[in-house]
């Protein structure tokens with residue numbers, strides 16, 4: 001028999017439970033047909049960085065499969081039953097999708113397949129979203145208790161290798177969509193690149209992670225987010241490696257960050273509307289700025305010309321590398337929402353267009369967290385001050401200087417507030433577009449008004 005393995009966010013061959021299931025279903029005399037479907041519903045809204053990275057991951061996967069990967073385009077609920085008939089497949093295997101569209105799509109595919117089993121094995125997460133609830137069966141709303149329950153729940157060991165899988169070859173592929181021009185420097189794609197990036201981090205940087213993770217001017221984090229997003233590596237592989245090593249504060253911190261990833265996927269699973277709707281609906285009445293001047297300020301934010309160095313460095317990193325350091329994601333998001341008084345959804349959409357790791361659950365809930373409309377327990381008075389954040393987390397100005405060349409010659413004492421430099425703001429760099437102290441108060445007043453009803 002032929003078992004069909006439909007790759008989605010699991011573009012790897014190692015530690016892959018659905019691959020094991022497909023290979024078991026095929027048995028010693030059967031084969032496995034690996035397929036990827038370009039679905040307009042997902043491909044359409046992806047920005048150039050994600051399209052390019054995904055295409056490159058598929059090329060790498062196809063190489064690892066010895067050229068067997070079949071590409072098809074169209075609605076999976078039509079394409080997969082057709083392919084099943086074409087090759088006489090007896091089952092279809094996937095890693096479960098936890099997103100709102102993915103779940104609807106998979107139900108539709110399962111129905112369209114009729115008698116051919118649609119088998120979900122594993123997911124892109126350590127704990128399958130939806131599994132962890134409070135004792136009374138309701139979902140967790142905040143991170144810390146979720147993380148405690150998540151650690152207690154635990155996770156499986158990495159999946160063993162299926163041995164020599166016979167891949168079915170000779171099946172026609174559709175032409176893939178065109179590969180977009182490079183707009184940003186992207187990481188190398190594919191499973192081997194992910195394993196290499198992890199090994200480098202584990203061996204050379206992990207020990208300093210607990211402190212280094214907050215310093216955007218250093219290589220303090222693993223830079224694995226795009227690989228995790230597309231499943232070039234599974235978080236199980238990472239925690240198994242961590243468990244085998246020394247139990248340091250940094251190893252614990254790193255596991256915690258993977259818990260955030262699981263947490264946001266869990267929130268989205270329980271409340272699929274939360275990708276777009278406020279988790280705290282009462283804050284919908286906040287009120288936002290609009291009109292030509294507000295739009296001009298948003299353009300300045302997008303282009304990294306706000307006159308606040310750490311904000312501008314972050315927004316330029318987004319365009320330059322399709323990535324932003326986590327600390328800086330919080331700073332630039334806070335600036336858009338609380339200094340420019342724009343709705344978090346606008347920023348979330350902008351990030352999704354430009355990030356290579358753009359992920360609905362992590363991104364949109366990250367935005368809701370910063371906006372105070374989401375899962376933060378004490379959110380609304382948290383307004384990031386871009387100057388003090390810059391001084392604290394980029395003390396020598398290395399991050400700002402990398403992305404904002406206009407400020408390269410400034411003394412570190414002035415780099416986060418160039419208006420204090422003896423020679424004034426360097427040529428070509430803008431004045432601050434808003435008065436942070438004033439806008440902070442405006443934001444706090446709006447939040448207070450809404451909360452007072």
Ligand code: FAD
Pocket residue numbers: 213221222223224225226228229257258260261262264324325326327329330333351355357358359360362363364366367370
């Ligand atoms: P590391 O510090 O090495 O962390 C390891 C992994 O843990 C990451 O790769 C990621 O998978 C996970 N992780 C770390 N922090 C978080 C977090 N706060 N939430 C969820 N997962 C986390 N992450 C995305 O993967 N995609 C997004 O689209 C995304 N958008 C974000 C938007 C905002 C406004 C904010 C504040 C955060 C967002 N994050 C997003 C989370 C975080 O910024 C990135 O995961 C992290 O910067 C990726 O870099 P890294 O791999 O070096 O992280």
